[in-house]
Amino acid sequence: MDSDKRAILERNIMFCGEQRMELVHNSFVAIFGLGGVGSHVALHLARSGVGRMLLVDADDLSVSSINRNAVGLLKDAHHPKVEVCKEYFEQIHPSIKVECIKDFVTKENVEEFLEDKPDYVIDCIDNMDTKVELVKYCQENDIPIIVSGGASCKLDPSAVQFGTIKRAPSSDKLLLHLRRRLRKLRMSLNIPCVFSLEQPLATLIESTAEVKTSDERREQYGISFRRRILPSMSFVPAVNGIALASYVFRSLAQMEPRAMNLPDVICGGNTPNLFLKALEKLFKDENIEMPRPRYDLFDVQEFICCFNGNCLVCDENKRVLPVLYAEPTSPIIYSIAPMCRKHAEAHYAESKIPEDYGDYINDRYVEAIARLRNMHE
Numbered sequence: 206m207d208s209d210k211r212a213i214l215e216r217n218i219m220f221c222g223e224q225r226m227e228l229v230h231n232s233f234v235a236i237f238g239l240g241g242v243g244s245h246v247a248l249h250l251a252r253s254g255v256g257r258m259l260l261v262d263a264d265d266l267s268v269s270s271i272n273r274n275a276v277g278l279l280k281d282a283h284h285p286k287v288e289v290c291k292e293y294f295e296q297i298h299p300s301i302k303v304e305c306i307k308d309f310v311t312k313e314n315v316e317e318f319l320e321d322k323p324d325y326v327i328d329c330i331d332n333m334d335t336k337v338e339l340v341k342y343c344q345e346n347d348i349p350i351i352v353s354g355g356a357s358c359k360l361d362p363s364a365v366q367f368g369t370i371k372r373a374p375s376s377d378k379l380l381l382h383l384r385r386r387l388r389k390l391r392m393s394l395n396i397p398c399v400f401s402l403e404q405p406l407a408t409l410i411e412s413t414a415e416v417k418t419s420d421e422r423r424e425q426y427g428i429s430f431r432r433r434i435l436p437s438m439s440f441v442p443a444v445n446g447i448a449l450a451s452y453v454f455r456s457l458a459q460m461e462p463r464a465m466n467l468p469d470v471i472c473g474g475n476t477p478n479l480f481l482k483a484l485e486k487l488f489k490d491e492n493i494e495m496p497r498p499r500y501d502l503f504d505v506q507e508f509i510c511c512f513n514g515n516c517l518v519c520d521e522n523k524r525v526l527p528v529l530y531a532e533p534t535s536p537i538i539y540s541i542a543p544m545c546r547k548h549a550e551a552h553y554a555e556s557k558i559p560e561d562y563g564d565y566i567n568d569r570y571v572e573a574i575a576r577l578r579n580m581h582e
Contacts, residue, residue, distance in 0.1 A: 221458055229255055277289055322346070325457065364441075376580040477503075539577070
């Protein structure tokens with residue numbers, strides 16, 4: 206590490222120590238996809254002292270992506286994203302080695318891209334075919350990889366969490382489809398990832414231009430491309446990227462990355478673990494067969510979040526219990542409602558049915574279950 210870079214990274218060295226920062230400085234990372242997520246990953250790894258980076262993205266910086274790109278300015282519009290990032294990073298510290306590839310990942314070229322075997326690969330691709338090929342190659346060649354879930358159509362950065370593809374919530378459609386594809390290929394699903402628990406707040410928008418571009422790329426590369434526009438703000442892509450960069454930095458510096466198990470996040474004063482146990486007890490008491498596959502912590506957290514973490518009846522943020530609210534249906538989770546202990550006990554003591562609660566509470570129940578169904582679609 207030269208003296209100029211050492212001066213720039215003085216606070217990093219004070220925080221992590223000389224030995225760990227040397228490990229980071231001597232490391233080589235590859236970042237695939239330099240959109241709203243990937244550009245933030247690359248920027249923060251560059252600022253963290255990574256000595257060598259491979260940047261892979263086939264696109265130019267569009268004017269419409271400046272709202273979420275970490276380094277893009279108006280003057281950079283219509284220039285390759287990889288070159289825009291390289292120029293910016295070299296202004297942070299000139300000694301950084303940045304290699305650029307302006308291309309898409311395919312089954313035919315992924316080996317060439319990764320022939321130097323990076324210390325870590327970060328997948329920020331939003332195309333499913335290329336995402337699968339990248340993850341598959343890294344698994345087969347023992348290259349560590351972390352994957353980004355979808356960050357479009359979301360607004361709340363506090364909902365971003367770490368996990369694995371195996372345990373990622375079904376509300377993240379990108380990771381859901383990736384999990385299905387990898388399972389068919391009999392690949393491991395214990396791959397670290399970053400995702401948001403927030404439900405999408407916007408829908409995909411049809412675009413004639415996007416369809417034309419997609420068709421042209423399909424013909425050129427032989428892989429499928431998105432045919433609709435994803436509405437995006439800057440908040441969640443930025444936090445996704447920073448979380449990915451943090452995880453990779455800690456791995457490179459041999460600092461223990463955050464545990465991959467779902468944390469017992471308090472949701473409505475209730476941990477998913479406790480709610481799941483109460484749900485299993487409810488099924489047993491009501492002689493309801495436990496669904497297959499069994500509900501897990503992510504299913505529970507999604508369910509509680511659809512009710513905003515509140516009791517259905519008093520709408521207060523209290524510890525809640527699962528209650529069989531409506532006639533059992535399939536899947537059974539659509540017949541359950543969360544209630545605080547007071548109202549749960551009253552529900553069973555008075556043998557209440559939905560009509561006893563009135564239109565206001567029933568409407569809120571229907572809306573919450575509709576949100577849950579939407580997450581499962």
